[in-house]
Amino acid sequence: MPEELEESLQGLINRAVVYSDPGVSLETAVVDLPVPQPADGEVLVRLYYSGVCHTDVSFCLNALPGLRVPTPKGVGIVVAHGPGVTLPPIGSRVGIKYAADACLACDNCIEGAEASCLNIKVSGYFTPGTFQQYCIATARYVTPIPENLDLAAAAPLMCGGVTVYTALRKAGLRPGDWVAVFGAGGGLGHLGIQYAKAMGGRVIALDVGSKKDFCLSQAADEFIDITQFGVDEDLAAKVKSLSNGGLPKLGTESTSKNVLMLRQEASSNAIIRYGK
Structure with missing residues (x-):
């Protein structure tokens, strides 16, 4: 991550919505978390719009093991790169989907069914979801958002649209x-x-x-x-x-x-x- 950008992120608060009573109710709470740092192959996305779907309800009410920051879809701006990452460029508008990452090599991926990937990573379950201001995403798997598409309109496309x-x-x-x-x-x-x-x-x-x-x-x-x-x-x-x-x-x-x-x-x- 460029040193000047790293300095600009220091001290920032990452406000997030988390499950507060998983397995019992759909209660949530607003908490302040550290801004996560992207690792190899990852980008940090400043999120502006997110959404919720029935998957989140299932995760919460069934108290599935995993991370507390819900929901698998959101859109925002790339604000930092992990080591070795150059694309998408910082400042790019991108979306995060239900599938946070897929192997792109198994039979399901080759057939275009990444959501059924044998090694899928699901946003909001295997990785922290998009109900937060700053979210880590796999650089190769974020979806570019055209400049002429309103970010708010793009958010539902990351789940229902796909x-x-x-x-x-x-x-x-x-x-x-x-x-x-x-x-x-x-x-x-x-x-x-x-x-x-x-x-x-x-x-x-x-x-x-x-x-x-x-x-x-x-x-x-x-x-x-x-x-x-x-x-x-x-x-x-x-x-x-x-x-x-x-x-x-x-x-x-x-x-x-x-x-x-x-x-x-x-x-x-x-x-x-x-x-x-």
């Missing part, structure tokens, strides 16, 4: 394909709409009626109010009719029988389940 993008890639989405997104008005679903459209897909959004305007504002081509269909076969038929008789590639965060019905009728189309 999840739905991976699902659409696994589905083999091609321009012109139809995509049916269950739970389309939710945290993952609305990102699924946007990614699918950006990849050239046509989107059928499925959710309760109150989510219609929101889903259409995200550029969904069609909307189905699932509360209007009491029979799974009827909903499957509606989806097929909107996609010109074919079964669309499907991303879903639902375990509904509707999904199973569509799966039974699928041939070469992909049924991809994402989320919890």
Whole structure:
């Protein structure tokens, strides 16, 4: 780390949110920690935005062994390098994901499934999470954030965005394909709409009626109010009719029988389940 930068970090307080009663409740506390020092292959990130997801709830309520600083996603600025690190440059905007690091050599990594890496390090579990002002991250594994993307908007992409993008890639989405997104008005679903459209897909959004305007504002081509269909076969038929008789590639965060019905009728189309 450059000497002048090291001096500028001395005496700083690293304010963090920690689990205060793991295994019993979701109670948290704000504490002051030392600013961590990056080791070989690491960078120090000054975080500005973070988030929380169901993974954090599981870690806390199950009192899983590990570190007390929660959550596996955040964005900020690189402020220091560990020994031997030159990239990303100091001042770079970067994101930290659920996977803090992966081996990039096992079969899962080679197939693009780093979240299933046999040697994965999970942020907020194997490493301190992003509910702190300063966080250590693996230099080769942080995600560059473009200058034209607002940091606040980028934070959810480090978890929900990666999840739905991976699902659409696994589905083999091609321009012109139809995509049916269950739970389309939710945290993952609305990102699924946007990614699918950006990849050239046509989107059928499925959710309760109150989510219609929101889903259409995200550029969904069609909307189905699932509360209007009491029979799974009827909903499957509606989806097929909107996609010109074919079964669309499907991303879903639902375990509904509707999904199973569509799966039974699928041939070469992909049924991809994402989320919890």
